[in-house]
Amino acid sequence: MSARSAAPRALVAGLVALLMTVGAFAGPLGGKAQADSAPLDPADPATPTTVTADALPTVQINGVVWSQVVVGDTVYAAGQFTHARPAGAPAGSQETARNNLLAYDIRTGELISSFAPDLNAQALVVAASPDGSRIYVGGDFSQADGEPRNRIAAYSTSTGQLIPDFRPNVSSRVGAIATAGSTVYIGGTFTAVGSVSRHRLAALSAADGALLPWNPIPGTGPVLNRDGNTGTSDVVRALVVTGGGSQVVAGGHFDTLNGVKATGVGALDAVTGETRPFAINQLITNQGTNGAVTGLSTDGTNVYGTAYDYYGPGNLEGGFSAKADGGAVNWINECHGDTYSSHPLGGALYVAGHPHVCSNIGGYHEHEPRIHRYATAVSLAPTGTVGTDTLCGSRVTPDGTIVHKSESSYPCSGTLLQGKPAPSLLTWFPTMAMGSYTGQYQSGWSVAGNEQYVVYGGEFPRVNGTGQQGLVRYALPTSAPNRVGPAAGALAASVDSPLGGMVRVGWSTTNDRDNEHLIYRVYRDGDNANPVHETARSSLWWSPQPLDFVDLGVPAGAHTYRVSAVDPLGNRANSPWMPVEVTEGDIVQRSYSDAVRHDGAAHYWPLGESSGATAYDYAARGDLAVRAGLLGATPDMGEEGAIVDDPDTAFRFRGMTSDSNLGHLSTQTAVAGPQTFTVEAWFRTTSTAGGKIIGFGSSATGNSGSYDRHVYMDTAGQLNFGVYPGARLVVTSPSAYNDGQWHHVAASLSPAGMALHVDGVLVGSRTDTTSAAAYTGYWRVGGDTSWSGAAYFDGLIDEVAVYPTALTPDQVANHHSLGSTGTAINLVPTADFTAATEDLTAALDATGSIDPDGSITSHEWDFGDGSIGTGATVEHVYAAAGTYTVTLTVTDDHGATAQTSTPVTVTDPPNAEPVAAFTAAVEGLSVSLDGSGSSDADGSIASYGWDFGDGATGAGATASHTYAAAGTYTVTLTVTDGEGATGTATESVTVTAGEEPVDPVEPVDPAALVVDTFDRTVTGGLGTADVGGDWTVQFGAARQSVSPGAATVNLAAAGNNTGSFLGGVSHADVDVRASLVVDQAPTGGGTFVYIAARRVSETELYRARLRFLTDGTVRLAVTRLSGSFSETVIGGEVLVPGASSAAGTALNVRLQLQGAGTTELAATVWAQGAAEPATPTLTRTDSTPSLQAPGGVGLSAYLSGSATSPVAIRFTALSVQAIG
DSSP, X not given: OXXXXXXXXXXSTTOOOOOOOOOOOOOXXXXXXXXXXXXXXXXXXXXXXXXXXXXXXXXXXXXXXEEEEEETTEEEEEEEOSEEEOTTOOTTSSOEXXXXXXXXXXXXXXXXXXXXXXXXXXXEEEEEOTTSSEEEEEESOSEETTEEOBSEEEEETTTOOBXXXXXXXXXXXXXXXXXXXXXXXXXXXXXXXXXXXXXXXXXXXXXXXXXXXXXXXXXXOOOOOSSSOOOOOOOEEEEEEEGGGTEEEEEESOSEXXXXXXXXXXXXXTTTOOEEXXXXXXXXXXXXXXXXXXXXXXXXXXXXXXXXESSSSOOOSEEEEEETTTXXXXXXXXXXXXXXXXXXXXXXXXXXXXXXXXXXXXXXXXXXXXXXXXXXXXXXXXXXXXXXXXXXXXXXXXXXXXXXXXXXXXXXXXXXXXXXXXXXXXXXOOOBOOOOTTSSOOSEEEEEEXXXXXXXXXXXXXXXXXXXXXXEEEEOGGGSOOOOOBOGGGOOEEXXXXXXXEXXXXXXXXXXXXXXXXXXXXXXXXXXXXXXXXXXXXXXXXXXXXXXEEEESOOSEEEEEEEEEEOTTOOEEEOOOEEEEEOOOOOOOOHHHHHHHHTTOSEEEOOXXXXXXXXXXXXXXXXXXXXXOGGXXXXXXXXXXXXXTOOOEEEEEEOBOSSOBOOEEEESSOEEOOSSEEEEEEEEOOOSSOEEEEEEESOSSSOOSSEEEEEEEOTTSEEEEEXXXXXXXXXXXXXXXXXXXXXXXXXXXXXXXXXXXXXXXXXXXXXXXXXOOOOEEEEEESBOOOSSSOSBOEEXXXXXXXESSOOOHHHHHHHHHHHHHSOOOOOOOBOOOEEEEETTEEEEEOTTOBOTTSOEEEEEXXXXXXXXXXXXXXXXXXXXXXXXXXXXXXEETTSOEEEEEEEEEEOOOOOOOOBOOOEEEEETTEEEEEOTTOXXXXXXXXXXXXXXXXXXXXXXXEEEEEOSSOEEEXXXXXXXXTTSXXXXXXXXXXXXXXXXXXXSOOOOXXXXXXXXXXXXXXXXXXXXXXXXXXXXXXXXXXXXXEXXXXXXXXXXXXXXXEEEEEEEEEESSEEEEEEEEEOSOOOTTOEEEEEEEEEEETTEEEEEEEEEOTTSOXXXXXXEEESSSOOEESSOOEEOTTOOOSXXXXXXXXXXXXXXXXXXXXXXXXXXXXXXXXXXXXXXXXOOGGGSSOEEEEEEEEEOTTOOSOEEEEEEEEEEEEOO
């Protein structure tokens, strides 16, 4: 549920802006890694690389963008606006008229001037055809470019012109469009298409807009709701096509599809319209006027949905990922706040909406006042589970009980979504401002993109604090400026010098809009090149963490300090230089305190003060306040300390009387109790009363109501370590320690459990808990409420520390040895290595081995086959395949060793596939082939097999073959080596029948209008025909050339087109013959070749159109241009029998036109070398007035906008003769 609005007012009639907030949410879940534009591990599905938060300059609009689609490098944006203006231009300036639809270049953000449609009302959705050749736009309009277009229109992406033959008559709003093949699926509020009933869903022919039989029916359901929002709805809001065009997934306000329960989202057969299973619709409850699935996107394998609910029956705000086949749940995005649109890119899903709390998936908690993040991203991979703060929804339970959503049950427990897989919230938080144009006070409504960019559209006025209205681009780091850095304003730093020679610098982690992991550096006295401290920390905007640095041994005098935060791209935020005055001090570096600080103490209180009301923190700024007890009694200071040969002193605590305590120490600022920690102290006592040495409690003074994470002595003198994860869990030492001697205690909680060490030895542990109570509180030393014995300790306490980690047994033992003997133990090194194998070779790397207190001096290897080696990295080649146990032994600089063993498997090299190669020599209809150049790197060729491309085969290293007819044939050589591996090579060969022509350009009489054998050399055009005059380039001169025997048009990039015509030929009734060869198989939307006649002008002509498609077919149509570049297919397209779109396809084309008033058109296509068919491939008639006149002839070609490979077309002959 959202703070301002639920669904677009433009999309759901009668919906009012939302002005309420509901509920309370628990704090954030712990422990999830966040990804960003430079994650620590980009290969981890939980932390994919995101686009950066740099808001790239983009054309602006003066209203709202509801929908976007990207075709190649062009973004089409649909909405409600009247003008566009450049990036950076203030509202009302430098405006260009654009009525509700525009296009811009995704690489530059600049408006495309050649695309200037005019819709007379708002557009709500825009989608592209599968081949990218056109876009479809839907909405509330009734006119497009001044022509009648009721709610839907189509535009050519190559010309920018309205498609004239696509003009369905839809009764009311079209709010969703999806396409597959030659079908356009639409959804919305309509009830009819033309005079035929269609309820919210329909399918149209892409060719002419004709209504298709597809007729699924969404329906309403019971709206179970205590809040009075009982309105039902079956409006469709979103559509996507999946399953290679076999399935349509619909989203919206409905509860059923074809009478089958399908709440909010469902799958339909793309041909019959029958309902298919889609499991997630049995889980979510969003339906009715006040709840819906608002948007759908897909990557082909999965469907991503966005949703909202406004006090309706819904249980989902945020979104979902479901399998496209069957709808099984991949994950639930349980960020609360209406969401409208999503787009997957590179392992991340980008979302437009206004989520205000994401703690249920490990993200940010609810704030007061509420904070909305209008652009967010989550991982495509599930990484966790949904927490307990889910929306209840309203539903009927299996026993028939109606369960309502209400204030009292928001959040609630036991809902359908709890425990479901959840994605990670990624660290990508551009600041998109709320807009007011729609009156719904939203920001982004739409998100789309391509392989490099993500684009948002909406009503936002600013992005990242800079004016950028309605449209904005973001790019992957390789295409972005990467200038968004840490926020300087959040880097709150301060400095103090509580003791002579000591300076403490404290600050809070800041945040970066697109990087979680920041490096913090502390600089001193104006030296910006050499930091005195550096640390890396996770830095999230909703969870600032305090950081500290203590600088010891600082000379007396005036000093300055600065804190800097740096992101992985080098962007920096600096605090001001902060002055501090340091007095003379006698702080000396001690081996014990050095070890405590080296091992990462978060707080370290040596307790060496001799007077005063503070025990200073030598690791941070969490000083302990001396708290008075009965009659102002406080602990005594300056007592003999625990550390041998160390003059530093200790505190004596007096325990308690029957009436009250006699003083303790506690920190002064409440913090969240850690779930992983070590508490450490030295103590000495002879008391039999017991007492708390150190612990965590909810109060700084008096006795705490909540308390755990404590070490306390019982009346028997035994030590106890306890935590409270809902019950008292305690580890107790077997021995007593109230013997009047100094003892060292360290107690840890971690994911491994609880551990209690005394005097360097583990004396107790348990693994049945990994957590403590969750509350905020204070660290207390010397006393607090306890579970056994006295609450307050009677004895000496010294050298207290708290660590954010569980100290290792070696670290604990080392601290005890340093404190009791003054000598450090030699910590044993850790042996570790990785193994990478390739065939019989193993590459071994032991650089991951470490020595915590020194260095490793040797690495010794036993390879497991009787041989040995030395060195941190080695390679070893085994004599035979198998699994060998490799053992690494490392030795440190004090002679301690460590060893580890790992099985390593090596294999024989795989048999290399042979390489096939051959040459071909053609003479007439015969070809001689030589495959002796084929090779096998690890053996010899055993056999050669030939496929001549006409059904005949052969064998041997050399072969010859005579074809029955001229043409181009694909010859394939397959070679096989001695172990059965094969390699193939293919080549196209063209054979001719000698002197007798077999191509379609038959001998022409002297009265021929055009004869061109292209027997010349020309670049930048086609030159002059043998008969017919000069060729005139219409467009794409650089793509045209002639070399003896062929005119070649090169289509090097998607969307390329080129063509030329003979303007000196003007005739009405003509017989046009052409021969052509296409050198490559088609990709994307295919390759288009045109033979034109009656070319009255560049926008008035007839032509034969050949489409070479990726399904291997060639399709033929006759088309016309009549006053614009929008092409009209006359009578439909047909399949060319026997023709293939494979590389090297050679075809003959014949186009015949005759008649006045009504023109008869006949087109014939057949393979070169074959006989011309007796009847034309197709015949058509047309009476377009402007084309009942003489005109010229021409040749042209076009490569679809979605193609991925270049194509060249060679025209080898052209002739034109008059008919009659």
